[in-house]
Amino acid sequence: MSGFHHLDALLGRFYHHVGNLVGLSLGLFALAISLDLFLRLFGLGNLPGMQEIVEYALFAGVFLAAPWVLRLGAHVRVDLLLTGLPKSAGDALNRVLDTIGLLICLVLVWFGSINLSSAYAFNSLQMKYFNVPEWWLLTVFVISFALLALEFVCRLLRGGDAPEAGADEAGGV
Amino acid sequence: MVMEWYWALTLLLGSAVALLVIGLPVAFAFFAANIVGAFIFLRGEIGLSLMPIEYALSITKFTLVPVALFILMGEILFQTGVAFRSINAIDKLISRVPGRLAIVSIAGGSVFSSLSGSTIANTALLGNLLLPDMLKRGYQPTLAIGPIMAVGGIAMLIPPSALAVLLASLAERSITDLLIAGVLPGLMMSALFVVYVLIRCRLNPSLAPQADEALERGWVRWRPFFVDVLPLFIIFAVVVGSIFLRIAAPEEAAALGCLAAVAISAAYGKLTRQALMKALRETAKINVMLLFIITGSLTFAQVLQVSGATSGVLQAIDAVSLTQVSAMLLMMLLLLFLGCFMDQISMILLTLPFFLPIADTLGMNSTWLMVMMLIAMEISLKTPPFGLLLFVMKGVAPAHIRITQIYQAALPFIGLELIVMGMVIAFPAIALFLPNLLR
Numbered sequence: 102m103s104g105f106h107h108l109d110a111l112l113g114r115f116y117h118h119v120g121n122l123v124g125l126s127l128g129l130f131a132l133a134i135s136l137d138l139f140l141r142l143f144g145l146g147n148l149p150g151m152q153e154i155v156e157y158a159l160f161a162g163v164f165l166a167a168p169w170v171l172r173l174g175a176h177v178r179v180d181l182l183l184t185g186l187p188k189s190a191g192d193a194l195n196r197v198l199d200t201i202g203l204l205i206c207l208v209l210v211w212f213g214s215i216n217l218s219s220a221y222a223f224n225s226l227q228m229k230y231f232n233v234p235e236w237w238l239l240t241v242f243v244i245s246f247a248l249l250a251l252e253f254v255c256r257l258l259r260g261g262d263a264p265e266a267g268a269d270e271a272g273g274v
Numbered sequence: 275m276v277m278e279w280y281w282a283l284t285l286l287l288g289s290a291v292a293l294l295v296i297g298l299p300v301a302f303a304f305f306a307a308n309i310v311g312a313f314i315f316l317r318g319e320i321g322l323s324l325m326p327i328e329y330a331l332s333i334t335k336f337t338l339v340p341v342a343l344f345i346l347m348g349e350i351l352f353q354t355g356v357a358f359r360s361i362n363a364i365d366k367l368i369s370r371v372p373g374r375l376a377i378v379s380i381a382g383g384s385v386f387s388s389l390s391g392s393t394i395a396n397t398a399l400l401g402n403l404l405l406p407d408m409l410k411r412g413y414q415p416t417l418a419i420g421p422i423m424a425v426g427g428i429a430m431l432i433p434p435s436a437l438a439v440l441l442a443s444l445a446e447r448s449i450t451d452l453l454i455a456g457v458l459p460g461l462m463m464s465a466l467f468v469v470y471v472l473i474r475c476r477l478n479p480s481l482a483p484q485a486d487e488a489l490e491r492g493w494v495r496w497r498p499f500f501v502d503v504l505p506l507f508i509i510f511a512v513v514v515g516s517i518f519l520r521i522a523a524p525e526e527a528a529a530l531g532c533l534a535a536v537a538i539s540a541a542y543g544k545l546t547r548q549a550l551m552k553a554l555r556e557t558a559k560i561n562v563m564l565l566f567i568i569t570g571s572l573t574f575a576q577v578l579q580v581s582g583a584t585s586g587v588l589q590a591i592d593a594v595s596l597t598q599v600s601a602m603l604l605m606m607l608l609l610l611f612l613g614c615f616m617d618q619i620s621m622i623l624l625t626l627p628f629f630l631p632i633a634d635t636l637g638m639n640s641t642w643l644m645v646m647m648l649i650a651m652e653i654s655l656k657t658p659p660f661g662l663l664l665f666v667m668k669g670v671a672p673a674h675i676r677i678t679q680i681y682q683a684a685l686p687f688i689g690l691e692l693i694v695m696g697m698v699i700a701f702p703a704i705a706l707f708l709p710n711l712l713r
Contacts, residue, residue, distance in 0.1 A: 120555050120558055120559065121551070121554075121555065123558040123561075123562065124551065124554030124555040124557060124558040125554060126558075127342050127343070127346055127554060127557055127558060127561065128346075128532075128550075128554050130339055130342070130343065130529065131343055131346065131528075131529040131532035131533060132529075132533075133529075134339070134525055134526055134528075134529035135526070135529045135530055135532075135533050137526075138522055138526040138529070138530070142521070152336045155336060155339060156334045156335060156336050157334060159333060159334070159335075159338060159339060159342075159565070160330060160333050160334040162558070162561075162562070163333055163561070163562050163565045163566055163569070164330075164566075164569075166558060166559075166562045167301075167562055167566045169559075169562070170559055170562045170563050170566070171299070173559065175559055175563055176299035176300070176301060176302075176563055176566070176567075177299065177300045177301075177563055177567065177617050177619060177620075178294075178297050178298065178299045178300060179294050179295060179297060179300070179616060179617065179620070179660070180297050181295070181297075181659075181660050182295060182296055182297055183297040194296065194297065195297075197296075198296065198297055198298050201293070201298055201302070201306070202298065202299070202302050205302050205305050205306050205309065208309055208322075209305065209309075209326065212319075212322045212323045212325065212326060213326040215319075215323040216323050216324065216325075216326040216327055217326075219323070220327070227331070227334075235327055235330075238327065238330040238331070238334075239326055239327060239330065241330070242326050242327075242329065242330050243326075
């Protein structure tokens with residue numbers, strides 16, 4: 102197995118676990134929010150800070166799982182041009198699009214890192230129930246776009262998506 | 275940089291639309307437009323280096339939680355097979371009507387709409403379950419396919435609707451009002467679809483041949499309804515009832531709905547770890563896909579504002595003295611046009627930064643506007659050539675069904691939905707009656 106295929110398989114297993122974790126976090130949101138409501142309805146107080154934990158978990162889940170969704174080819178795209186082109190031209194366009202995606206991610210990693218270092222230097226905080234340093238959020242941002250950049254490179258080397266077995270057609274809104 | 279508003283508008287919208295049309299994933303098309311916009315209008319590198327935290331904070335919002343949870347409710351019922359049982363039960367109940375299975379699909383789709391926040395899940399469920407049977411029994415393909423696609427889209431209007439939550443959350447208006455406001459227009463559409471199928475099949479019985487089915491009577495006929503359908507209304511009652519009675523906020527109602535879906539699936543003995551895990555993973559995938567697009571939207575709206583494009587458009591509209599109704603008609607025409615080749619999320623993101631200020635300037639009720647936007651987006655799910663549900667249907671239909679037949683099947687139902695759209699424009703109370711009742 103070549104070095105790339107080994108790395109690609111490793112990433113596949115990693116993202117599989119990321120998908121499971123983000124899915125489980127959604128289940129936990131439902132449990133925590135319901136518990137908070139019941140406690141309130143029965144006059145037993147509430148779960149302090151629950152809303153904010155859910156908010157940050159939602160943010161982290163979306164950003165860290167975005168490369169997984171890209172790998173599956175499940176990010177929404179308007180494919181009217183792609184489907185109308187002959188296969189070879191479509192493949193070429195896909196490579197151009199993956200290159201544009203890679204460049205966008207690299208720009209965002211770069212400016213995300215600048216934002217991260219200044220947030221760390223100034224100790225900027227998001228102050229609600231918890232005081233959350235902004236550099237924590239920006240670290241997630243930079244990791245997410247670095248992984249997205251890596252995934253775009255993988256797409257260029259792999260030649261497209263890496264869909265999982267057993268995905269169903271009901272996914273979407 | 276100082277630039278005339280129309281050039282700024284052309285640059286920002288043009289770059290986003292151009293990248294969308296060549297097929298870049300929607301989220302990245304908006305990121306690219308934001309990078310260009312921030313570089314030109316937000317003082318170059320300074321603007322760009324402040325953008326990441328805006329992205330991060332744009333989805334750190336509790337109001338976005340119901341998007342995932344409403345999808346999860348439907349996924350649990352879909353993956354455990356409980357939704358399929360309910361459609362089978364409705365099938366037994368409806369008999370001796372022209373176009374029986376088409377009516378079953380409309381009734382079943384309306385029931386599932388009240389349990390799922392996803393139009394695609396709704397269409398896929400009905401398409402998998404009823405379409406092969408209808409075609410086997412000699413239904414004309416357009417009559418078999420049309421009602422399924424039409425009712426599939428109703429999930430966008432009837433709560434719980436993930437897209438309604440997303441729209442209201444982005445607009446920073448009442449999610450509760452929008453969820454409740456979609457009920458009557460959604461039910462009106464279902465009723466119109468039924469009337470249409472009945473009339474067409476009465477006029478031309480060959481469209482839907484009556485099968486010589488042994489008609490079950492009494493308890494045998496009604497039992498599946500009481501066992502497999504009625505308990506599901508507990509989920510609807512929990513979600514909508516708790517919002518309506520002000521026991522729970524939409525986030526809490528969505529969470530309770532998920533627990534109810536799990537409890538009911540378990541009560542049917544259908545809840546397996548595998549099904550639950552699949553529902554959670556599928557929901558995660560859809561939620562990430564949706565919210566990742568949203569991350570760029572706040573910045574896009576800000577860049578539009580700073581560039582002067584938003585105020586320029588507002589001044590131009592002010593100059594032509596539009597009334598509320600004429601402005602609404604123009605906005606709907608734009609959405610219907612965009613809907614022919616664009617997905618619903620992109621439509622919201624491109625138009626909301628303009629529509630809301632226009633509505634506010636003209637004193638228009640924003641819930642009315644958002645219901646109209648949902649109806650327009652529902653129609654656009656089926657507008658040829660690129661409506662999303664057309665392709666979902668192509669995916670689940672037998673191979674011999676051509677895409678042109680699917681287009682043809684959608685057209686009468688698009689017409690019916692346009693009638694409902696016209697009625698809600700003429701009589702906003704159709705949408706606003708229930709939210710007003712809630713106050």
